[in-house]
Amino acid sequence: MSSFPPEVMSNPRAERVKAIARLAKSKGREATGEYLVEGPQAVREALRAHLEDDNLVQGVYVVGGFLESHEEFVQLLDSAKVPTRIVTGEVLHAMADTQTPQGILAVVAMSQPQLSEVLDTKPKLIAVLCRIQDPGNAGTILRAADAAGADAVILTKGSVDIYNPKAVRSTAGSLFHVPVLNNIEFDHLVAAAKTTGSQILAADGYAAHNLDTLQDAAVLRASQPGTEAPEAQPVLEAPTLWLFGNEGQGLEEHEKDAADYRVAVPLYGVAESLNVGTASTVCLYASARAQRSANRSALDSHGS
Numbered sequence: 001m002s003s004f005p006p007e008v009m010s011n012p013r014a015e016r017v018k019a020i021a022r023l024a025k026s027k028g029r030e031a032t033g034e035y036l037v038e039g040p041q042a043v044r045e046a047l048r049a050h051l052e053d054d055n056l057v058q059g060v061y062v063v064g065g066f067l068e069s070h071e072e073f074v075q076l077l078d079s080a081k082v083p084t085r086i087v088t089g090e091v092l093h094a095m096a097d098t099q100t101p102q103g104i105l106a107v108v109a110m111s112q113p114q115l116s117e118v119l120d121t122k123p124k125l126i127a128v129l130c131r132i133q134d135p136g137n138a139g140t141i142l143r144a145a146d147a148a149g150a151d152a153v154i155l156t157k158g159s160v161d162i163y164n165p166k167a168v169r170s171t172a173g174s175l176f177h178v179p180v181l182n183n184i185e186f187d188h189l190v191a192a193a194k195t196t197g198s199q200i201l202a203a204d205g206y207a208a209h210n211l212d213t214l215q216d217a218a219v220l221r222a223s224q225p226g227t228e229a230p231e232a233q234p235v236l237e238a239p240t241l242w243l244f245g246n247e248g249q250g251l252e253e254h255e256k257d258a259a260d261y262r263v264a265v266p267l268y269g270v271a272e273s274l275n276v277g278t279a280s281t282v283c284l285y286a287s288a289r290a291q292r293s294a295n296r297s298a299l300d301s302h303g304s
Contacts, residue, residue: 004077004084004085004086005085005086008064008086008087008088009061009085009086009087009088009091010087010088010090010091011091012088012090012091012093012094013094014091017091017094017095018094019032020036020061020095020105020107021094021095021096023035023036023107024036024097024165026161026164029110029161029163033109033110034058034107034108034109034110035107035108035110035163035165035168036095036096036097036105036106036107036108036165036168037105037106037107037108037168038096038097038098038101038102038104038105038106038165038168038169039098039101039102039104039169040070040073040102040103040104041172041173042106042168042169042171042172042173042175043060043073043104043105043106044072044073044076044173045173045174045175045176045177046106046108046173046176047060047073047076047077047080047082047106048076048176049176049177050080050082051079051080053111054080054081055109055111056108056109056111057080057082057106057107057108057109058082058083058106058107058108058109059082059083059084059085059106059107060077060082060083060084060085060104060105060106060107061084061085061086061087061091061092061095061104061105061106061107062084062085062086062087062092062103062104062105063086063087063088063089063092063101063103063104064086064088065103066103066104070103070104073104082106089101092105097165097166098165098169110163112180112181112182113179113181115154115181115184115188115189115192116192118151118152118154118179118181119192119193119195119196121151122196122239123150123151123152123196123198123239124151124239124240124291125145125148125149125150125151125239125240125242125284125287125288125291126150126151126152126153126154126193126198126240126241126242127141127142127144127145127150127152127153127154127242127244127280127284128153128154128155128156128189128241128242128243128244129141129153129154129155129156129159129244130156130158130159130186130243130244130245130246130251130252130255131156131157131158131159131245131246131249131252132155132159132160132244132245132246132247132276133158133159133160133246133247134160134247135160135164135166135167135170136166136167136170136277137247137275137276137277138155138159138160138162138167138170138171139166139167139168139169139170139171139172139174140170140277140280140281141153141244141276141277141280141281142162142170142171142174142175142178142180143170143171143172143174144277144280144281144284144285145174145178145280145284146174146177146178147174148281148284148285148287148288149288150178150284150288151178151179152178152179152180152181153178153179153180153181154180154181154184154189154241155180155181155182155183155184156183156184156185156186156189157183157184157185157186158246159182159183161182161183162175162180162182163182186255186258187258190258193241196239197239198238198239198240198241199234199235199238199239199240199241199260199261200240200241200243200258200259200260200261201234201240201241201242201243201259201260201261201262201263201283202243202245202251202255202256202258202259202261202262202263203242203243203244203245203251203263203264203265203276203279203280203283204245204250204251204256204262204263204264205250205264205265205267205273205274206262206264207261207262207263207264208262208264209233209234209261209262209263209264210263210264210266211263211264211265211266211282211283211286212266214233214234214235214236214263214286214290215236215286215289215290217229217230217233217235217236218235218236218237218289218290218293218294219290219293221237221294222237222290222293222294222296233261234260234261234263236286236287236290236291237287237290237291237293237294240287242280242283242284242287243255243256243258243259244276244279244280244283245276246276247275247276263283265279265282265283
């Protein structure tokens with residue numbers, strides 16, 4: 001802690017405090033290219049990402065006593081060499097978007113790779129959020145994509161701003177694990193993706209293709225190398241972009257038409273539909289499992 005300025009920020013009406021608070025609004029983020037990250041888990045992941053990209057975290061603000069009860073942050077902050085200030089609880093409350101801040105807040109620079117950069121890596125699995133507007137759903141899908149080992153998450157125009165404080169909190173740090181592209185034009189994305197050879201699958205509750213059937217077929221191919229996939233059917237182990245639609249309206253017709261196939265998650269109970277966050281998790285894990293099984297099968301065949 002000796003490297004931190006000794007004076008405590010105590011004026012909640014100071015201009016610096018007001019400037020940080022403005023990052024909770026889209027105009028503030030657009031003006032500065034920065035956003036708020038709140039809470040120990042999210043700030044920890046931001047600092048770890050900063051070790052790989054030292055332009056990421058612009059500053060950290062902690063209340064007195066936080067570092068004594070979270071000793072791992074002292075070493076992490078020193079390693080990251082991030083400007084850090086001790087603040088009063090009143091100041092942190094004035095900066096934060098939450099009503100009950102958890103003792104630490106970071107100001108982080110927005111970073112977004114180019115779509116061409118992401119596609120040039122030959123991604124196996126990408127989640128595409130088409131006009132998803134609820135911050136919690138966006139965060140849930142991003143976390144699911146991170147957990148499933150997806151290569152990127154793309155939000156099309158009309159989706160929630162992933163740098164919205166509620167969306168950032170809902171990602172629980174996964175925002176710093178997976179490349180995220182914000183506000184991408186849908187038609188441009190589709191045109192670019194089709195040049196890579198990846199299939200585009202639309203999650204559609206009324207689709208003819210059933211996710212369970214596709215998983216069974218993927219398991220069979222993995223267990224019996226050389227088994228051919230039938231024509232005119234999705235292949236879960238293939239490089240895939242999954243399209244997930246708006247909470248109330250689902251995917252629009254032109255979005256579904258842009259997909260190579262439409263796929264439904266089967267419902268065995270009486271529920272009318274699945275929440276988009278839940279449906280995305282099921283779909284992403286189905287692809288991830290099929291891809292990993294196919295890789296293991298290919299390695300086993302090569303080894304034998």
